[in-house]
Amino acid sequence: MNSAQHLVYDVTSYLDEHPGGDDVVLASTGKDATDDFEDAGHSKSAKELMQNFCIGELDTSSPIIPELEISSKKETTDYSQKLMDLTKQYWAVPVAVVGISVVVGFLYLRRK
Ligand code: HEM
Structure with missing residues (x-):
């Protein structure tokens, strides 16, 4: 799971399809992957695709x-x-x- 702007993503099903490889995505699991995702220079379509894997929002009130x-x-x-x-x-x-x-x-x- 990666989080960007406090959103949590379950990218398990996308790992095999990720054009950048599964290892880079796995390296960003369980933490805030915003910088990693931005640094990779993802296209607009990649960002749209990412929204499909959003499973929830991080509870920042905890x-x-x-x-x-x-x-x-x-x-x-x-x-x-x-x-x-x-x-x-x-x-x-x-x-x-x-x-x-x-x-x-x-x-x-x-x-x-
Ligand atoms: C749900 C999350 C993600 C989605 C949907 C996604 C999608 C994509 C897509 C569609 C591309 C092809 C290029 C483009 O259209 O921009 C790509 C490339 C890439 N992604 Fe991701 N990505 C995700 C997460 C990540 C994460 C967390 C990293 C961590 C560093 C990462 C690293 C890269 C890299 C390095 C490339 C470039 C590969 C190359 O140019 O050969 N991606 N990604």
Whole structure:
């Protein structure tokens, strides 16, 4: 689905017929494809054809921005959590190496 001027298009059935190829259209799915569509220099007939694939209007009254803010906050906490986990892992590696060396050295000395 692509949206232009807050309109949503389902172009699934047109993918195979698109003269510019399906890959370029697929690259614009799920986002605002207005710029992509305009940059490709589509003809007037192409714009008219596009109207056939309009399935609705994007609900811009929904709290898109607050939702994005919440999810980005979650991401930052997840990220710092990941960093904490990584730090713990990095500490564990040298500690384990030193611990093993001490045990092996101790056993070696006792044998002599
Ligand atoms: C429902 C949406 C779309 C329709 C109906 C459509 C239709 C067409 C048509 C009829 C042409 C032939 C040239 C012309 O008449 O202008 C064309 C070419 C092209 N389209 Fe689309 N298009 C759509 C979406 C897109 C999107 C989202 C892109 C993304 C970049 C795109 C990229 C291109 C390109 C690059 C060409 C040029 C191909 C060439 O000259 O070889 N189109 N399109």
